[in-house]
Amino acid sequence: MNTDQCQKFLEDPEAESDHLSSCRHCAALADALGSSETGREAIPVIETGTFPVAPWEGAHHRSWSLVATAATAIAISAALFFLVSGISPMVGASRILESAWMPSSLPLQLARHLGSAVHGAPLSFHVTLACCFVVVNVLLAFLLKRAPKGINASTE
């Protein structure tokens, strides 16, 4: 074993690779550390493309083409169904708006009717309502104390 040669090899194994043929000690050391060329070739190549996708990866991509296609397909289908049922799409749409239109006075009117209906209810109704109200809301508050289980998918 030549100490100076060995020291040089240890400092720069690639430049002093010839030393391995003359020193069995260093050759054994290099084999043990797996630093020979055959050892380097054995490292597997990792294909990152097969890795699973995290929930937030690519999440910000906005496919407006898909939105436009879906909206157009739904609108055309609705128009076709109106036509097949014997109504022009415009008339159908206006009827839907007409029937779904809630005048501003309606919620107030409904609240008043609900109030008068409740005030005129029998005693058993009031008691049952009070019990159910307490039980359900206590149960809801109890359940809402649990921490969410799903992963925090908003991480970026």
Place this chain on the structure above:
Amino acid sequence: MRRLNRALLPAGGLAALAMIVLAMVMAPAGAFGKLMASETTPPGRMSVARSLHVSSPVSGDVELIGGSVIVDSAVDGNVVVFGGNVELRPGASVTGDVISVGGRITAAEGSRVGGRMVSPGSLAGAVELASRGGSTLTEHGSSRTLFGAAVSLSLLLIWLVVSVLVTLGASKDIRSTSSELVASPFYSFVIGLIALTSFILTAIVFSYLVPYLVGIPLLAALGLFALLTKIYGMVAVFHAVGTMLTRPRHRNDLGRRRWIRGDLAMVIVGLVILGVIRMIPLVGAAIWMGASIFGTGVALATRFGKREPWFLEWRSTAQVDL
């Protein structure tokens, strides 16, 4: 197995309790008895959780909670029903409005309504009212079915616009909420069921305060909160459905995709799938209703995706680590 049982039993018990309470609150008409046609009809009529058959003239409003009404005679006032249907038979006449919240109104030929006929909160009711006046629709059942499909698709278009706006405004929160729904669907459903019951009960309790100044603002705030919860939750459900069915499996797959990637695409895919399912008679409506319950539950469980607690944990000063 024991751990699974321990986890499922309390949740199952809670779900059963929620079902019972919901059934009590939304008991179908007739479950608590029925007023028969022979009964005398006093001026005005109010009923809770029972059906009403108006067979003789009534002077005043007819109001019902959790029941349906059949009108055979004249009503000099309004007919207002919460959670039930209104059937106007030939010869029925109502001088005021006919309103059915969450139900449908059917008016036979020969019946007369002096005011408006409004049916908010029900697709079937909207179809019923929107189809009035079309002679082809009233004569043929198949035309009515096609018209119902057209109405469904029109509403789906409105859902699409709303979903896009919500996703653009809160995509991270929607993603987080969707992930929670996939992780614990049963828990979300139970919370949704109980929250829905709570909304109904709280609305009735607030209605006691209607004669006072505070009642109507409270009811309006509750209605708005329930509506926003439902909309947000439904968008999260659309995202969850889209993610479960079309999520990219690996990075190469993600790189190859041009259209079906990202939060917006997941929401649109889920919306289209659920929208198509909704058009299946009976089953579709039930599945859509189920999705609403899931959505409401998961929206509340995650506090609209913020994942923050609703209530602060109380700790005594001795327990606080300084």
